Structures are given as C-alpha cells and as structure tokens.
Amino acid sequence: MSGESAPRATVGSESLERAFGGTAACNACGARVAEYRVVALFLHETAAIRAYCARCYPAAADGDYHAGGDGLRLDYAAFAARFGAPGPPPPPTTPVDRMLAALVADPALRLLAPGSEAVARRRRRVPYPVRVGFALDGATSEARMSVAPDGRMTDLAGDPAACDRVRALLAGI
Ligand SMILES: [Zn+2]
Known part of the structure; x- marks a missing residue:
C-alpha cells in the first residue's frame, strides 16, 4: 500500500487497534484515553502508527498526521511481521x-x-x-x-x- 492512511485494522499476529495496550495518549490533544483509535500512515517503506481519541480521530483518519502522543514508526517488513501485510510491497517512493x-x-x-x-x-x-x-x-x-x-x-x-x-x-x- 502506498501513501494511504488506513484507519481500519489489518489481520496480523497482533491487533493494530490495540497496538498501545489498555490506554493511549492522543497524538493531537494529548488526552490519555482507553477508547483510542489507531491510524497507520504508510509512506512507502515507512509505517507511522498513531493513537487518537474519539474527538481527534476523524481529522486524523482524513489524513492530518499528529505526533504528540503514543506512536510507533516501523519499516514495511517490521509492520508486516507484527500486524500482517497491509497490502503488496510498496512501489518506489515519490x-x-x-x-x-x-x-x-x-x-x-x-x-x-x-x-x-x-x-x-x-x-x-x-x-x-x-x-x-x-x-x-x-x-x-x-x-x-x-x-x-x-x-x-x-x-x-x-x-x-x-x-x-x-x-x-x-x-x-
Ligand atoms: Zn485527541
């Protein structure tokens, strides 16, 4: 998958939706919440995974990226091993x-x-x-x-x- 935000979990060995455990700090507003949502941003070889609260999630799912809370940055192979492949291997970056x-x-x-x-x-x-x-x-x-x-x-x-x-x-x- 190239350059898409993937708001939904993919099937893998670990749940992307619960990547940060029981609670997570929202990347946009900083609130620590149990009912967090996860957005994975794919920039070719890089997957940037970020948690958001319910209020901040819609803008994040629409494609604005925030990095002020809990997050993970993985390369494509590490993402696929942990959460399952999100799609075919990425094409060369733009x-x-x-x-x-x-x-x-x-x-x-x-x-x-x-x-x-x-x-x-x-x-x-x-x-x-x-x-x-x-x-x-x-x-x-x-x-x-x-x-x-x-x-x-x-x-x-x-x-x-x-x-x-x-x-x-x-x-x-
Ligand atoms: Zn928030």
Whole structure:
C-alpha cells in the first residue's frame, strides 16, 4: 500500500487497534484515553502508527498526521511481521512522499498536514499546501509551504525556527 492512511485494522499476529495496550495518549490533544483509535500512515517503506481519541480521530483518519502522543514508526517488513501485510510491497517512493517521510522521521515533528501525497491528491490543490509543526525549545513552531508533485518546495513561511527545521530536514534527503 502506498501513501494511504488506513484507519481500519489489518489481520496480523497482533491487533493494530490495540497496538498501545489498555490506554493511549492522543497524538493531537494529548488526552490519555482507553477508547483510542489507531491510524497507520504508510509512506512507502515507512509505517507511522498513531493513537487518537474519539474527538481527534476523524481529522486524523482524513489524513492530518499528529505526533504528540503514543506512536510507533516501523519499516514495511517490521509492520508486516507484527500486524500482517497491509497490502503488496510498496512501489518506489515519490519525491513528495520522500520529503514527507523525512519530516515524519524528525522526533520534534508534531503536525504534518497532509500526511502523505495520496491525501494531498485527494484534497485536489496543486501545488500541495502543506502545514508542518514542531516542538522546538518547549514551544510549538509552525510553517507552511507549497510542494509540487516533482518535490519542488516554494512559499515556505511561518515561524523562523520551523522554516529552518524544514530546510535542514529536506536538505538531508
Ligand atoms: Zn485527541
């Protein structure tokens, strides 16, 4: 599966729906809840699995990625071994998903909207408008940018610390 958010559990040796045990901290609002829902974001070789409370789940299932609570980041093989294969092995990544995966890999990332190119395409605006948020020095720092399907980034604007972070992360790919 490439670039899709998969809100439903797949059949595997372990339940994706209960990946975080009895309770989990919502990635969007931070609430610790027993009735959490899980969203797995697939960026080709990377699966980013995040828990959400009932209130925050709809936006997450629609493709906005948050990383402020309980989560797991696995490569495709590790995901398949633990939860069952979500689909055929992923095709080669796209320039846009390579960029988004580099942002998702940053431990300081708190928000990425949209979380994948598949979601960006569904939102039907090209170049893709992308919002990104980081926790830097104890504060939330946000930036916006436009990303073309060929991976070219333009119009980077927002908090200077977030802009610097985006430039640094994308320079590394
Ligand atoms: Zn929440």
